[in-house]
Amino acid sequence: MVDGYLGTMTTEERMLLHLYDNPLPEGHWEAPQSVTQAGISAAVHVQRKHVPRTLKRLENQSELIIGQRHVPGAKQRRRVYGLTSTGKERASELRNRILAMEVIFQGEKTSLSKLRKGGQTTLDLLSYIDEGLVFYDSPVISPISNPEGTASLDAQAGEDLVRRVLSRAWEDGKITKDEQQLITEVVDFLGMHPDRVRRLSDEARRSQNAPPPEEVYRDMLRQALVDGQIIDDEIALLTTMREAFGIGLETHEKLLAEAKEDPILDEATMAYKATLSTALADGMITSDEDAMLKTLRFNLGISDHRHASLLAELLDKNE
Numbered sequence: 012m013v014d015g016y017l018g019t020m021t022t023e024e025r026m027l028l029h030l031y032d033n034p035l036p037e038g039h040w041e042a043p044q045s046v047t048q049a050g051i052s053a054a055v056h057v058q059r060k061h062v063p064r065t066l067k068r069l070e071n072q073s074e075l076i077i078g079q080r081h082v083p084g085a086k087q088r089r090r091v092y093g094l095t096s097t098g099k100e101r102a103s104e105l106r107n108r109i110l111a112m113e114v115i116f117q118g119e120k121t122s123l124s125k126l127r128k129g130g131q132t133t134l135d136l137l138s139y140i141d142e143g144l145v146f147y148d149s150p151v152i153s154p155i156s157n158p159e160g161t162a163s164l165d166a167q168a169g170e171d172l173v174r175r176v177l178s179r180a181w182e183d184g185k186i187t188k189d190e191q192q193l194i195t196e197v198v199d200f201l202g203m204h205p206d207r208v209r210r211l212s213d214e215a216r217r218s219q220n221a222p223p224p225e226e227v228y229r230d231m232l233r234q235a236l237v238d239g240q241i242i243d244d245e246i247a248l249l250t251t252m253r254e255a256f257g258i259g260l261e262t263h264e265k266l267l268a269e270a271k272e273d274p275i276l277d278e279a280t281m282a283y284k285a286t287l288s289t290a291l292a293d294g295m296i297t298s299d300e301d302a303m304l305k306t307l308r309f310n311l312g313i314s315d316h317r318h319a320s321l322l323a324e325l326l327d328k329n330e
Contacts, residue, residue, distance in 0.1 A: 015151035016140040017056060022065045022312075024105060025055040025134060027074075027094070031102035032132040035076060035093025042080035042091040049199060051092065054134060056152070059200060060235075060242055064312045066092060074098030085199075106133050116146040170211065172234060173197055175227045177215035179256065193251050200248055224256035225266060232270035279311040284321050291325055 017025065033045040033054075044050045048066075052059035069075040076093040094102060110124040110133075126146055127136050138150040176197060198208050231252060235245040253263060286307060290300040308318055 015138065016142060016144065017134070017137050017152060019142060020137075022055060022057050022061070023068065026051060026062075026065055026069065027098065027102040028106060028109075028133045029054045030075075030092060030094045031099060031106060032134070035078065035091060040081055042078075042082060042089075044082055044084070046091045046093060047082055047089050048092075049201065053201065053203065058234075060245065061312065064314075069098060072097075074101060109133060109137070112144070114140055114144045114146045170203075170207075172227075172230060173201070173203065173208065174211045174215055175230065176252075177212050178218060179224055179227055181212075181215050193256075196248055196251050200245075224258060225262060228252055228256065228258055228263075229266045229270055232267055233273065236270055280313065280317065280321070283307060283311050283313050283318075284325075287318075287321055288325055291322075 029051060030046065033043065035046050036042060045054065048059055048062050052062045066075060070077065074095055074097050076095055078091050079088045080091045082089045110127070112123045113120045114123050116126060123136065138152055139147050141147070141151050176194060180194065231249060235241045235249065287304065290296050290304060
């Protein structure tokens with residue numbers, strides 16, 4: 012969930028603006044972190060695992076270019092993204108419409124374009140506006156790719172996870188090589204700014220109130236299961252976590268079962284589950300309800316796999 016004016020925009024709109032302001036370099040063997048899935052996730056305020064859905068939609072609309080480039084700091088070449096001419100055209104129209112908006116600044120109405128600083132990205136500019144189009148001196152919300160500021164709810168969950176991992180790592184007063192590798196992988200996965208990580212590390216070191224590794228790992232599993240499945244990148248991250256903190260496969264299976272019983276649901280999934288539950292209230296889903304649910308799944312980005320999992324869960328409870 013994103014606060015402020017950014018929260019009124021779709022993920023697709025935020026992604027178009029981000030990729031328009033961060034173009035994929037043509038003819039270069041290297042590309043910035045900002046055009047990777049982690050960079051896009053951090054900039055548009057959504058969990059990384061939800062990014063591929065929107066990217067796929069843009070690709071199907073012939074608005075997206077996908078490539079493989081070297082990214083500074085990465086060991087292997089990473090998948091990177093840019094806009095086609097069609098995508099740039101739509102993003103440009105959206106950007107121009109937004110910059111022409113009137114907002115309230117210091118009690119008076121003014122064009123948003125007049126408040127833009129030199130070189131400022133559109134998403135950063137919009138982060139200063141609330142839902143009522145009031146412009147503030149400091150951001151209403153900041154992506155975790157920025158060093159400071161209050162992050163969105165999704166980003167706060169990532170911050171809390173990093174804080175807990177760091178707290179556990181600092182328990183013995185030092186961070187080992189294996190723990191450092193784990194932290195690096197978590198941070199890269201989230202697209203978190205290094206200065207933000209250092210601040211969280213200092214907080215964790217000072218608090219020295221480390222949770223049990225099993226508790227941290229269960230939270231990671233719950234985060235990974237937010238859409239009902241664990242993707243390859245998350246499997247790699249969880250494996251590193253198990254090795255770093257000495258969690259065996261038997262314990263993993265136990266914690267996985269606990270995480271499945273108490274998963275974290277994102278806002279879209281919660282809304283869809285509530286609608287699905289209402290449709291099942293009389294014990295069956297009519298053809299009209301089924302058509303409505305399909306439309307809702309498309310609009311909310313709920314996969315058929317996730318629908319089947321939620322349906323099975325609700326049917327089990329009703330038995």
